[in-house]
Amino acid sequence: xxxxxxxxxxxxxxxxxxxxxxxxxxxxxxxxxxxxxxxxxxxxxxxxxxxxxxxxxxxxxxxxxxxxxxxxxxxxxxxxxxxxxxxxxxxxxxxxxxxxxxxxxxxxxxxxxxxxxxxxxxxxxxxxxxxxxxxxxxxxxxxxxxxxxxxxxxxxxxxxxxxxxxxxxxxxxxxxxxxxxxxxxxxxxxxxxxxxxxxxxxxxxxxxxxxxxxxxxxxxxxxxxxxxxxxxxxxxxxxxxxxxxxxxxxxxxxxxxxxxxxxxxxxxxxxxxxxxxxxxxxxxxxxxxxxxxxxxxxxxxxxxxxxxxxxxxxxxxxxxxxxxxxxxxxxxxxxxxxxxxxx
Amino acid sequence: xxxxxxxxxxxxxxxxxxxxxxxxxxxxxxxxxxxxxxxxxxxxxxxxxxxxxxxxxxxxxxxxxxxxxxxxxxxxxxxxxxxxxxxxxxxxxxxxxxxxxxxxxxxxxxxxxxxxxxxxxxxxxxxxxxxxxxxxxxxxxxxxxxxxxxxxxxxxxxxxxxxxxxxxxxxxxxxxxxxxxxxxxxxxxxxxxxxxxxxxxxxxxxxxxxxxxxxxxxxxxxxxxxxxxxxxxxxxxxxxxxxxxxxxxxxxxxxxxxxxxxxxxxxxxxxxxxxxxxxxxxxxxxxxxxxxxxxxxxxxxxxxxxxxxxxxxxxxxxxxxxxxxxxxxxxxxxxxxxxxxxxxxxxxxxxxxxxxxxxxxxxxxxxxxxxxxxxxxxxxxxxxxxxxxxxxxxxxxxxxxxxxxxxxxxxxxxxxxxxxxxxxxxxxxxxxxxxxxxxxxxxxxxxxxxxxxxxxxxxxxxxxxxxxxxxxxxxxxxxxxxxxxxxxxxxxxxxxxxxxxxxxxxxxxxxxxxxxxxxxxxxxxxxxxxxxxxxxxxxxxxxxxxxxxxxxxxxxxxxxxxxxxxxxxxxxxxxxxxxxxxxxxxxxxxxxxxxxxxxxxxxxxxxxxxxx
Numbered sequence: 001x002x003x004x005x006x007x008x009x010x011x012x013x014x015x016x017x018x019x020x021x022x023x024x025x026x027x028x029x030x031x032x033x034x035x036x037x038x039x040x041x042x043x044x045x046x047x048x049x050x051x052x053x054x055x056x057x058x059x060x061x062x063x064x065x066x067x068x069x070x071x072x073x074x075x076x077x078x079x080x081x082x083x084x085x086x087x088x089x090x091x092x093x094x095x096x097x098x099x100x101x102x103x104x105x106x107x108x109x110x111x112x113x114x115x116x117x118x119x120x121x122x123x124x125x126x127x128x129x130x131x132x133x134x135x136x137x138x139x140x141x142x143x144x145x146x147x148x149x150x151x152x153x154x155x156x157x158x159x160x161x162x163x164x165x166x167x168x169x170x171x172x173x174x175x176x177x178x179x180x181x182x183x184x185x186x187x188x189x190x191x192x193x194x195x196x197x198x199x200x201x202x203x204x205x206x207x208x209x210x211x212x213x214x215x216x217x218x219x220x221x222x223x224x225x226x227x228x229x230x231x232x233x234x235x236x237x238x239x240x241x242x243x244x245x246x247x248x249x250x251x252x253x254x255x256x257x258x259x260x261x262x263x264x265x266x267x268x269x270x271x272x273x274x275x276x277x278x279x280x281x282x283x284x285x286x287x288x289x290x291x292x293x294x295x296x297x298x299x300x301x302x303x304x305x306x307x308x309x310x311x312x313x314x315x316x317x318x319x320x321x322x323x324x325x326x327x328x329x330x331x332x333x334x335x336x337x338x339x340x341x342x343x
Numbered sequence: 344x345x346x347x348x349x350x351x352x353x354x355x356x357x358x359x360x361x362x363x364x365x366x367x368x369x370x371x372x373x374x375x376x377x378x379x380x381x382x383x384x385x386x387x388x389x390x391x392x393x394x395x396x397x398x399x400x401x402x403x404x405x406x407x408x409x410x411x412x413x414x415x416x417x418x419x420x421x422x423x424x425x426x427x428x429x430x431x432x433x434x435x436x437x438x439x440x441x442x443x444x445x446x447x448x449x450x451x452x453x454x455x456x457x458x459x460x461x462x463x464x465x466x467x468x469x470x471x472x473x474x475x476x477x478x479x480x481x482x483x484x485x486x487x488x489x490x491x492x493x494x495x496x497x498x499x500x501x502x503x504x505x506x507x508x509x510x511x512x513x514x515x516x517x518x519x520x521x522x523x524x525x526x527x528x529x530x531x532x533x534x535x536x537x538x539x540x541x542x543x544x545x546x547x548x549x550x551x552x553x554x555x556x557x558x559x560x561x562x563x564x565x566x567x568x569x570x571x572x573x574x575x576x577x578x579x580x581x582x583x584x585x586x587x588x589x590x591x592x593x594x595x596x597x598x599x600x601x602x603x604x605x606x607x608x609x610x611x612x613x614x615x616x617x618x619x620x621x622x623x624x625x626x627x628x629x630x631x632x633x634x635x636x637x638x639x640x641x642x643x644x645x646x647x648x649x650x651x652x653x654x655x656x657x658x659x660x661x662x663x664x665x666x667x668x669x670x671x672x673x674x675x676x677x678x679x680x681x682x683x684x685x686x687x688x689x690x691x692x693x694x695x696x697x698x699x700x701x702x703x704x705x706x707x708x709x710x711x712x713x714x715x716x717x718x719x720x721x722x723x724x725x726x727x728x729x730x731x732x733x734x735x736x737x738x739x740x741x742x743x744x745x746x747x748x749x750x751x752x753x754x755x756x757x758x759x760x761x762x763x764x765x766x767x768x769x770x771x772x773x774x775x776x777x778x779x780x781x782x783x784x785x786x787x788x789x790x791x792x793x794x795x796x797x798x799x800x801x802x803x804x805x806x807x808x809x810x811x812x813x814x815x816x817x818x819x820x821x822x823x824x825x826x827x828x829x830x831x832x833x834x835x836x837x838x839x840x841x842x843x844x845x846x847x848x849x850x851x852x853x854x855x856x857x858x859x860x861x862x863x864x865x866x867x868x869x870x871x872x873x874x875x876x877x878x879x880x881x882x883x884x885x886x887x888x889x890x891x892x893x894x895x896x897x898x899x900x901x902x903x904x905x906x907x908x909x910x911x912x913x914x915x916x917x918x919x920x921x922x923x924x925x926x927x928x929x930x931x932x933x934x935x936x937x938x939x940x941x942x943x944x945x946x947x948x949x950x951x952x953x954x955x
Contacts, residue, residue: 013806015818046801047801047804048798048799048800048801048802048803048804049798049799050798051647051648051798053644056809063806063808064806064808064818064819066806067804068804069647069797069798069804069805069806070804070805070806070807071644071647071674071806071807071808072806072807072808072809072810073640073643073670073808073809074640074666074667074669074670074809077636077637077640077667080632080633080636080637080640080641080644081640081641081643081644081647082644083630083632083637083640083641083644084603084605084630084640084641084642084643084644084645084646084647084648084652085644085645085647085648085798086644087603087628087630087641087645088601088603088628088644088645088646088648088649088650088652089645089648089649089650089797089798089799091799092648092798092799109633109634109637110633110637110640113633113637314628317623318623318626318628321623321624322623322624325623325624327622327624327625328624328625329596329625329763330592330593330596330625330763331762331763333589333592333622333625334579334589334593334760334761334763335577335579335760337579338375338529338579338580339577339578339579339760340375340378340379340577340578340579341576341577341578342381342573342574342575342576342578343574343575343576
C-alpha cells in the first residue's frame with residue numbers, strides 16, 4: 001500500500017461541469033473521483049501517472065473535469081489514442097471515457113482490436129442508448145423501434161449489447177453498473193484498474209433530454225433495481241430480489257429465473273458466479289440478459305486473468321531483443337550489414 | 344585481367360527474368376560489386392504488384408536496373424546498354440527500355456515453344472518479332488551451362504538450375520571488368536554455414552559464367568567504366584525506405600526520446616514499418632495498427648506520452664489520417680507523418696511512383712490547419728530528411744509531413760555513412776517543475792512552440808484536445824477574438840520554421856536565363872537533364888525545393904534572377920499552382936507527367952529545350 005492520501009477533491013479540475021442537470025454522467029464522475037484515491041493506494045500510482053483519454057460526445061467532456069493528464073481527442077478514436085499512450089509508456093494508468101456512439105459506431109474497429117490485443121486500458125463506456133451531443137439520433141445500442149430524429153418511424157436496426165461484443169472480441173474484463181449506484185461503480189472501477197488487460201465498464205446512464213428513462217424499467221430506483229437487476233459477485237450465488245429469494249439456474253443450455261422454495265428449487269440449485277473462468281459461455285449469457293425476461297446483470301461479469309497482455313509482452317520483447325541484439329547504438333545500425341571502404 | 348576497350352562514363356544494365364529467377368539478388372550483388380569498385384550507382388527494382396504472377400508470362404517479369412558510372416549518376420537511367428533476359432517474356436517486357444546499340448544476353452535454353460507461347464509471341468523468332476535485329480544479341484545456353492558446371496555436385500536438378508542467375512552475374516562481371524571476389528564473399532556469408540554445397544555450387548557457376556564470357560570474347564562489348572573518385576570513407580548501399588527508418592531512429596537518439604511508430608501496412612511505405620520493427624534494441628516501439636486512422640492516433644497518443652511519434656503511409660492512407668492530423672495541429676504535439684507517394688487517385692497505381700500528394704499534404708484537412716511539409720530528394724537523402732522532419736516536429740511542437748515517393752523508396756545508392764556524433768542535437772522543449780501553474784499554450788517568443796509536459800511530470804497535469812483552446816490556459820474557448828488569435832498563431836508558428844531551414848541553392852550556369860524548378864524525388868533526373876543542357880551550352884539552372892511549407896526565405900530573390908521559370912513534377916502541376924499562389928509576380932510554366940514512372944532525362948531535355 002502506498003501512502004498518497006489523495007481525496008476525491010484532488011482529482012477535480014477547476015473547470016465547471018457542464019452536463020445537463022440530471023444527466024447520469026455526473027454520478028459516474030463522482031464515482032471515478034472516489035475510486036482514484038483508492039486505486040492510487042492499492043496500485044501505487046501517483047496522480048501524475050493517471051491519463052484520461054476521451055473521444056467525442058457528451059460523456060467525452062468528462063476528461064476536462066479531471067485534475068490529471070487528459071486528452072479530449074476526436075470522434076471514435078479515444079481507444080486508438082489511448083493505445084498509443086499505453087504502448088508509448090506502459091508505466092501509465094490509462095483510462096478511456098467513451099460513449100455508445102463513440103466506441104461502438106464510429107470507433108467500433110478500435111474497440112474490438114483493443115480487446116483482441118488485451119492492452120491494459122480501463123474503458124468506461126457511458127451507454128445512454130442515444131446520440132446526445134448531436135441532439136437525439138439513434139445509436140448502435142438504441143432499442144429496436146426507438147423513435148428518434150433520424151428514425152421518425154422507429155429504428156430498423158438491431159442494437160449491440162456491449163457485453164456480448166466485449167466478450168466476443170476476446171475481452172477479459174467486462175462489468176456493468178448504473179449511474180445511480182455510485183459506490184458500486186466505484187468498487188467496479190477499482191477492480192477494473194487491478195485487472196491486467198483491457199477492462200470494459202459499461203455505465204448505464206440516463207439522458208434526461210433525448211432518451212429519458214431508457215433504463216428505468218429495471219433501474220429507476222432501488223426497489224426496481226432489487227427486483228429487476230442482479231448484482232453478480234465472484235464466488236457468490238446468483239441471487240436477486242428484495243428478499244434475495246430469486247436466482248439463476250441452468251435449464252439445459254439456457255439460463256432460467258427461479259424462486260427458491262418454488263418448483264422444488266433450493267439454494268443449492270442456484271448458480272455460483274465465477275468471473276475468472278476463461279470459458280465465455282456463461283459470461284456471455286449473463287451479459288446478454290434483458291429485461292423483462294431476465295434481471296439485468298450488474299457487477300463484474302467477467303474478470304479473467306490472461307497471459308496475453310499487449311503492453312507487458314511489448315516490454316518483455318523489447319528487453320529480450322535488447323539483450324541479444326548486436327545493434328546497440330545508431331553507429332552500430334548505420335554500419336550493420338554490407339559496408340565498404342573507399343580510399 | 345586484360346584491358347579491352349576505352350572506359351565509358353556510365354553504363355546501364357538491366358537484369359530481367361521470371362519472378363522466381365533471382366533477379367533482385369543478382370542485381371543487388373552486381374551493384375554492390377560496382378560500388379565497392381568505386382563507381383557511383385543508382386538502382387531501381389521494377390517488380391510486379393502480384394506476388395507470384397504466372398511463370399513465363401510478361402506480367403510475371405521482375406527487373407532490376409543499375410546505372411553506374413564515374414560521375415553524375417543520380418538516377419537509374421532511361422534506357423539500358425545491357426539487358427540480361429532470362430526468358431522470352433523478359434525480352435518482351437523490356438523492349439521499350441533498350442538502347443539502339445545495346446547488348447542483349449538471352450538464355451537460349453529458355454527460348455522454347457512453350458515459353459514463347461506464354462509470352463504471347465506469334466513466331467519462333469522473338470528477335471525479329473520485337474524488331475531487335477540491330478542489337479548485339481548473345482544467345483548463351485545459360486541453363487545448360489549452369490547444369491554442366493554442376494555435373495559433379497550433389498544437388499538435384501532443380502537446385503542446380505536455380506543457380507543460373509549466378510551465371511548471368513558472372514557474364515556481367517566479366518564485361519564490366521570486375522572481379523568475382525565480392526560475389527564469392529557474399530555467397531559464402533549467406534550460404535556458407537547453413538548449406539556449404541549450395542554455396543560451392545553458386546560460386547562455381549559465377550566462375551563458369553565469367554569464364555564463358557572470357558572464352559567467347561564477349562570483350563567486344565566491354566562495359567567497363569572508370570571509378571568515380573568518391574571521397575574516402577565508409578559506404579553502403581541503402582534504399583529510401585530503410586534510410587527513412589534509420590533517419591527517424593537517429594533522430595530519436597539525438598533527441599533522447601524513445602521512437603514510436605504506429606502504422607498500417609500500405610504499398611510502397613510498408614518497408615519503413617518493417618525496418619523499424621526490427622530495431623527494438625534501439626528503443627523503438629512499433630504498433631501495427633488496425634487501420635490507418637489508428638496508426639496516426641496511436642502515434643498522437645505516444646506523442647502526448649512523450650515519445651518521438653511517427654506514422655508512415657502512402658496517399659490513400661494520408662487521406663484517412665486527415666482528421667487526426669488536424670488534432671495534432673490543434674493539440675500542438677510533435678508528430679512526423681511519412682507519405683511515400685504512389686500513383687493515385689484512389690487505389691491508383693500502388694507500386695508505381697508519382698508526386699501527386701503535395702496539395703493533400705499542404706491543404707488536405709478541415710479548417711485552417713497548417714503543417715510543415717518537406718520532401719526527400721534521393722534514397723540517401725531520406726535519412727537526413729527524416730532526421731530533420733523529426734527535429735522540426737519536436738523542437739517546434741508541430742506535425743511535419745515528409746513526402747517521399749515509390750521511386751526513391753525502392754531505389755538505392757551508394758551512401759557515405761555518417762557518424763552519429765557528427766549529427767545535430769535535437770532539444771525537446773520540455774516543461775519544468777517550476778512551470779506552475781502550468782499553462783499548456785504559453786509559447787516561446789521566438790519559435791512560438793508551446794512547452795511539452797508529459798504524463799509522469801508531477802504538478803504539470805493538464806488537459807488538451809481538439810476543441811479551440813484559450814491561448815494560455817488551454818481551457819475550451821469559444822471567444823471569437825481568441826479563435827482568430829490562435830489560428831494566426833498556429834500559422835505564424837509554422838512560418839517561423841523558415842528560420843531554421845537552409846537557404847535554397849541553385850545549380851547550373853551562373854548567368855542562366857531559365858530556371859528549372861523541381862521538388863522531392865525527381866532531383867537526380869532533373870539535375871542530369873540540366874547538366875546535359877549546360878554541357879550543350881544552354882543557359883539553364885536547377886533549383887530543387889525540399890522545404891515546401893514554409894518555403895525557404897530566399898526563394899523570391901532566386902526567382903527574380905531568371906527570365907523563365909519552369910516547374911517539372913510528376914503530377915498535373917501542383918507545385919506550379921502552389922508557387923503561382925505564393926509568388927503571383929512571376930509566371931511558372933509547368934511540365935507535368937503522370938504515368939506512374941519517373942521522368943526520363945531525354946523527355947526533360949526535350950521539353951526544356953522547347954521552352955528556352
